[in-house]
Amino acid sequence: MNGLRRSARVLFTLWWLQLKIVAVSAFDGILNVIYPLFFATTAFLMFGQSGNPEALVYAGLGAAVMGTWSAMATSASGALQSQRWQGTLELLVCAPTRLALAVLPVTAALATVALYSLVATLVWGRVVFGIEVQIASPVAFVVALAVTLASLATFGFLLSVTVVRYRTGWALGNLLEYPGWLLCGFLVPLDLFPGWVQWLAQTLPPTWGMAAIRSAAAGQTPWGEIAVCAGLGLGYAVLATILSERLVDSARRNATLALT
């Protein structure tokens, strides 16, 4: 119990301090906000042509969550790499706390700043395209959003420990951006895809998070979808924790941790 309390404290403090780091970075901020807006704009124009206002609301909500995916896919893959350049990764490993507890707050902070993009896209849709997203169950909506972001953080955690050993890991992160946009039901309903693609899509936590957010906005019960999203997120966290322990073991054996 004591260990659990300490873990929560470490996670919270490190998340808050990492948030201070990423929240002020102009580069991450501007590009993460502006870039998805171009895609959102394109989607709004395309759905606008269909003349169906419901389709536009569908796109408005989807495009907003879409930006959080890109923020995570593109920055999580570089998150540990940049700690490595800075020389702090070695210090994190050297500390008696498990590496997982030191890395998860980093991607959690990235998931938190992804809210910039979400809010910006909602405002853009409202102001420029007149898309009014009605939220029927605000409490469920906030819970669904929080769980989605948390599951994104654990997904980013897995991504960051997977690619840290590869110098070109950032390219992989960029490559994940489009498939995520395509598969997570942000703009395209899953039933348009072949069966195996739907299966694949259902292994990604944002797919369930997006569905939960839509249900909450429409006033339906999102709790089942929220539970699956949280479960998947937890699964990714466990997997990433195991991988991070193995990463440290292999780094101690093969001297792969520091660049110097």
Place this chain on the structure above:
Amino acid sequence: MSILEARELRRSFATTTGVLRRRTDPVEAVRGVSFHIDRGEVFGLLGPNGAGKTTTIKMLITLLLPTSGSATILGHDVVAEPRAVRRRIGYVFGGDRGLYERLSALDNLRYFAELYAVPAREQAARIGELLEMVGLAGRERERVEGFSRGMRQRLHIARGLLHDPELLFLDEPSIGIDPVGARELRQTISGLREQGKTILLTTHYMFEADELCDRIAVITRGELVATGTPAELKARVSAGSVLEVEVFDGLGDRLSVVEALPGVRSATVTTGETSQTLVVSIDAGADVTGATLDALHGIRVGRVVSRQPTLEDAYVELVGS
């Protein structure tokens, strides 16, 4: 009582060479290093770049596994009980890296206080104490990106001391720091010694090692070539004295002429900004000043000094041989 015990530590790396036909060669960075550090001691590990200092340290702080050999810190094995070792040691390296630039000094310390499980109730007091000790009190709310190298280095030391470790590793802490900053850093390290901390220090500055270390080990090409107090090292290598001759022209083959003079143990050249200095180490009782100047006939000569050997002389001989 030994706080650290290293026995026959070895570490080899696989290096890959070649673009088309890749070959993997094992390189032995550390080949059988044994030493111990007593409680309260400042132990210097000296050696040229690539001699295996940092590799040795990384094995001791649990970042690298030894290929063979073993080490214990306060009775805990560095291979089998990494977490127990990590709780008891602090690690500080030199240079600009290793801090969160966008965070303030205070936030950097809070970050690592959390990772080192410093109890929440003690954090604020501990951080305040350390900031005071390293002379950063009053600057703690500024972001690290605006700090000078010396300030960063002292912040590093504060970070390494957060959990009050019994053993502190300082890997080239004074690298790239200006003379004033380096002096402040030495004062900080002296203060730690007075508090009874055990320290393993690596440095390239011999006067620093001479001033701070109780015992020194010299490592070269992965092996320890000498261990002892600074006085022992000086006495052991150069029983006599040292003659320094400032020269303004190239020495050519004169160096070997000087080396061959009776009473000369060795002769080396160090290059300064405007001149070179010929450093001749001499047997006790011998006087070779006249003979040396004769051998340098025709070369423009500046200052000539005869002095007692320094740690640097001892080091150069140990590493050069």
Place this chain on the structure above:
Amino acid sequence: MPMRPGASASGGASLLAAFRVVFVGGVISFRALFNWLNPYIYVPTMLIAPVFQILLFAYVGRSAGVADDGFYVIGNAVQYASIPCLFAMANTIAGERFTQTLGIVLSTPVNRVALFVGRSLPVVANGWFVAMVALFVGGRVLGVDLPLRVWPGIALCVVVASASCTGLGLLQASIALRVRSTAVLSNIVFGVLLVFCGTNVALDALPAWMAGVGRVLPLTHAIEGARRVAGGAGLGEVAGLLAREAALGVAFTVAGLLALRYVEGQSRRHATLELQ
């Protein structure tokens, strides 16, 4: 303009020298600046990502029920040529500033136009290749069959598109010399092209002012031309479109060269060129 002794006497030789600067210098500088562009980066960003962009918008199109897959395959494949064109030009110029060689290159007495045109040739070739691969693979994946006889015409449209987009890349790169992060600017220009060039929304479906902007950007006319060729139009019918695309390319290239000269003059005064 200072006299250069012997310049007129050996006109043939200097033409050859300019030719060498264009071709050999171009390939060398491209390779020198792009040795980081190894297969682990090239394959995901240049060959796989554009296919996913095509899939994304084709499926959004299906979901919104507005156009057929072929419309998105062509639009996005051609538009993706802007990624290599914009980023490569920005890297050729800002990258040189980074490695501190821009000053050296600018101070050599070679014909500057030849120099930068030379640098842009491999960029154009690469942009063409990237777009054609995307077109082929994207079409295959979505089952869009383009008959063999339309491919030469489309290939020509893509050549013109890459060339004119590289012109924009040159302009953008010289502006990037004055800002810190060139990658941000390239990404934003890419986004503008995505929205305004009729890539996924035909120009006549865009608000009038947006269509107006689209008509003065590169890619717009080439995308339109490629779509018409795919629809069975002869090259004669799209010659006007391609001529306008080419003219825009020339205009952006000239603007880019002028901007570069201006930035160069400014930075000589303020010493900002080697800033990083």
